[in-house]
Amino acid sequence: MTTPAAIAIGCSAGGVDALMTLLGALDARLRQSVLVCCHRSDAMDILGDVLGRMSVLPVIEAVERQPVQAGVVHLAPSGYHLLVESDLHFALSADPRVNYSRPSIDVLFCSAAEVWRQALIGVILTGANADGAAGLQRIRELGGVAIVQSPTDAEATAMPQAALDMAGADYCLPLPDIAPLLNRLCLGSL
Amino acid sequence: MDAPELDSIEMELFVQALQKRHGHDFTQYAPASLKRRVHLLVDQLECKTITGLTERMLHEPAMLPRVLEGLTVPMSDMFRDPAMFLALREQVFPLLASYPQINIWQAGCAHGQEVYSLAILLEEAGLYERTQIFATDLSDRALQRASEGIYPAQEAQQWSRNYQAAGGRRSLADYCSAGYKLLKLNQRLRRNVTFAVHNLATDGVFCEAHLILCRNVLIYFSNTLQNRALSLFRDSLVRAGFLCLGVRENIDRSPIAQAFVPFSEPQRIYRLASHLDDIAE
Ligand SMILES: C[S@@+](CC[C@H](N)C(=O)[O-])C[C@H]1O[C@@H](n2cnc3c(N)ncnc32)[C@H](O)[C@@H]1O
Numbered sequence: 001m002t003t004p005a006a007i008a009i010g011c012s013a014g015g016v017d018a019l020m021t022l023l024g025a026l027d028a029r030l031r032q033s034v035l036v037c038c039h040r041s042d043a044m045d046i047l048g049d050v051l052g053r054m055s056v057l058p059v060i061e062a063v064e065r066q067p068v069q070a071g072v073v074h075l076a077p078s079g080y081h082l083l084v085e086s087d088l089h090f091a092l093s094a095d096p097r098v099n100y101s102r103p104s105i106d107v108l109f110c111s112a113a114e115v116w117r118q119a120l121i122g123v124i125l126t127g128a129n130a131d132g133a134a135g136l137q138r139i140r141e142l143g144g145v146a147i148v149q150s151p152t153d154a155e156a157t158a159m160p161q162a163a164l165d166m167a168g169a170d171y172c173l174p175l176p177d178i179a180p181l182l183n184r185l186c187l188g189s190l
Numbered sequence: 191m192d193a194p195e196l197d198s199i200e201m202e203l204f205v206q207a208l209q210k211r212h213g214h215d216f217t218q219y220a221p222a223s224l225k226r227r228v229h230l231l232v233d234q235l236e237c238k239t240i241t242g243l244t245e246r247m248l249h250e251p252a253m254l255p256r257v258l259e260g261l262t263v264p265m266s267d268m269f270r271d272p273a274m275f276l277a278l279r280e281q282v283f284p285l286l287a288s289y290p291q292i293n294i295w296q297a298g299c300a301h302g303q304e305v306y307s308l309a310i311l312l313e314e315a316g317l318y319e320r321t322q323i324f325a326t327d328l329s330d331r332a333l334q335r336a337s338e339g340i341y342p343a344q345e346a347q348q349w350s351r352n353y354q355a356a357g358g359r360r361s362l363a364d365y366c367s368a369g370y371k372l373l374k375l376n377q378r379l380r381r382n383v384t385f386a387v388h389n390l391a392t393d394g395v396f397c398e399a400h401l402i403l404c405r406n407v408l409i410y411f412s413n414t415l416q417n418r419a420l421s422l423f424r425d426s427l428v429r430a431g432f433l434c435l436g437v438r439e440n441i442d443r444s445p446i447a448q449a450f451v452p453f454s455e456p457q458r459i460y461r462l463a464s465h466l467d468d469i470a471e
Contacts, residue, residue, distance in 0.1 A: 064409055065416075065443045077438050079271075080409075083222040092438055093223045094406040095263050111222045114194050142194065 004145070004186050005119035006068070007032050008112045010105030010135070012039035012127035014155030016050065018175055022125070023055035023073060025179035030057060032121075032186050034073040037082060037108045039101050039131070048075050064092040076103035083111040099131035109135025118143035121185060123178065125149045127159025130166075137167035145185065147171045147178060200240035201225055207244045212254055214328075215391050216261060218415035224261070231260040255331055264300035264332035267345070268307045268362075270405075271437045272355035274457040275311060279357050281454065282432055283315045286400055292321040295399040295426060297390060297419075298407030299325040302336025303349075306365070307356075308403070309379040314359050318382060324397055326388035333385045339375035343368050390419045395426045402427060406436035417444040424449045424462060433460045 011018055015038045026034075034057060040047055052059040055073055062074040068088045076082035080092040081103050098104035109122055109132065122139040124132045126149060140146050146169045151157040153174035164172065171181060201224070205216050216224060228240055235256070237243040247253050269275050286292050299305050305325045312318040327333050350362040366373045388396065390407065402423050408416045423433055424446060433450060435458040441447040450460035 064438060064440045065413065066440065080438055083226070085220065085222050091220045091222050092409045093226070094265060094409065094436070095223070095227070096265050107226065111226070117194070 002118040004121050006116050007121045008035045008109055009123040010037045010132040011125035014126035018125045020054040022179050026056045027183040028056045030186050031070045033068045037076040037103045037105045062090045064090055081107040084115045086115055101131050105132035106135040110138045113139040113142045120144035123147045124160050124163040126154035126156045128156040130162035133162040133166035136163045145170050150174050204240050204244045211248055218412045220412055227261050262329050266300040266303040268303045268349040269352035269356045272352045275356035277454050277457045279311050293399045294323045295402045296325045297404040299327050300332050306375045306379050323383045325385050328389045330387050337385050340372055343371050343373045399426050400428050401432045403434045413443045417446050420444050420446040427462045429464045431462045
């Protein structure tokens with residue numbers, strides 16, 4: 001298997017708690033870039049701080065034209081779609097909402113899939129709509145790995161269920177098992 | 191060859207064809223968003239591939255406006271980022287008030303929501319009578335819509351909230367007539383507005399501006415094109431003139447950026463530096 005270069009995570013309702021659990025259990029040695037798209041209201045500008053306190057890896061908001069960094073969690077800013085250019089820099093878009101969402105998980109996942117292909121892991125966590133399903137499908141089409149939180153374990157089932165229905169998954173697990181799996185996939189037997 | 195690589199070849203040919211056939215230059219746009227929009231067009235127009243879209247664009251003259259609209263996506267809101275408009279009202283307008291005649295250039299005005307927002311603010315600040323607003327966009331269709339000032343009524347609630355948060359003194363309803371489905375901005379608001387086609391990728395300086403707003407347009411440009419647009423703004427601004435970009439824009443990669451000093455960093459309001467020592471400050 002190709003060593004993963006990046007992990008893209010999508011979630012909405014219940015997502016902040018889920019992210020705290022997941023990011024808090026990642027291995028500090030990870031050198032993968034982590035990209036997070038979490039639907040939120042514009043008022044939730046403190047998301048970065050909240051997650052930063054729990055996360056093992058540093059959390060920063062993705063800035064347009066800046067490089068994607070290794071071993072860093074990049075948050076999609078509110079009000080814009082986040083995309084990755086093939087030269088591994090971030091781009092933003094003010095295009096209309098996709099699945100009622102901006103940032104949209106589909107937009108992030110599709111652009112990341114093109115950039116990293118087999119070296120990308122896509123993760124769909126709890127959420128209340130179908131955003132992310134098409135993106136996860138694109139990730140799988142291009143050879144990446146798909147992880148979906150078990151709908152029965154998720155605070156909101158719609159998003160993981162839609163992802164499973166449309167894209168299927170390589171792994172479907174309860175939340176506490178996802179970070180250990182990511183650590184294993186990324187660090188191998190290290 | 192795999193699908194994404196083929197895709198890049200088709201993209202390149204599409205952009206070339208658009209330029210050679212119709213003279214529209216998208217060569218310096220940031221690739222990820224442009225590609226996404228082209229794929230959306232391919233789906234909407236039910237072409238099978240980008241090459242299918244290219245063929246129709248080359249042979250069917252009626253396709254061009256449709257393609258341009260798909261590539262530019264004139265998406266906007268009234269008083270988007272209210273804190274930025276509040277900063278204009280409270281911090282920038284008092285400084286503009288010292289000029290006997292105020293020129294404002296709004297570049298990439300889309301369907302005009304920001305033009306009317308600005309006009310309302312200026313009106314409330316008592317500055318509108320001596321202001322001239324040049325509202326430009328690449329797309330003449332978008333400009334047509336902008337001059338009509340008609341929008342879906344479902345936006346009204348959000349826009350009113352934005353207006354209040356931007357320090358609005360009245361009610362947004364005072365500035366428009368709303369029907370069941372549509373709302374129309376009071377056309378008196380555009381008495382000092384000139385709408386004109388202007389392409390930031392290819393056109394030059396056309397006015398001397400005290401304030402330029404160009405929000406959420408440069409995000410679609412490559413670093414090179416962003417730099418070109420910023421030098422155009424530098425050359426169009428009066429001494430110590432103001433420039434407003436979108437609240438998540440980053441100009442650090444542009445050499446020209448040092449011509450601008452932050453005035454309100456979080457709101458992305460800059461001022462043209464008039465001397466080198468201004469830059470050092
Ligand atoms: C997302 S809209 C931004 C609208 C508004 N300023 C806002 O922030 O809400 C981008 C606009 O930029 C225009 N645009 C794109 N490329 C341009 C160019 N090269 N020159 C002028 N306008 C351009 C598009 O036609 C579109 O209307």
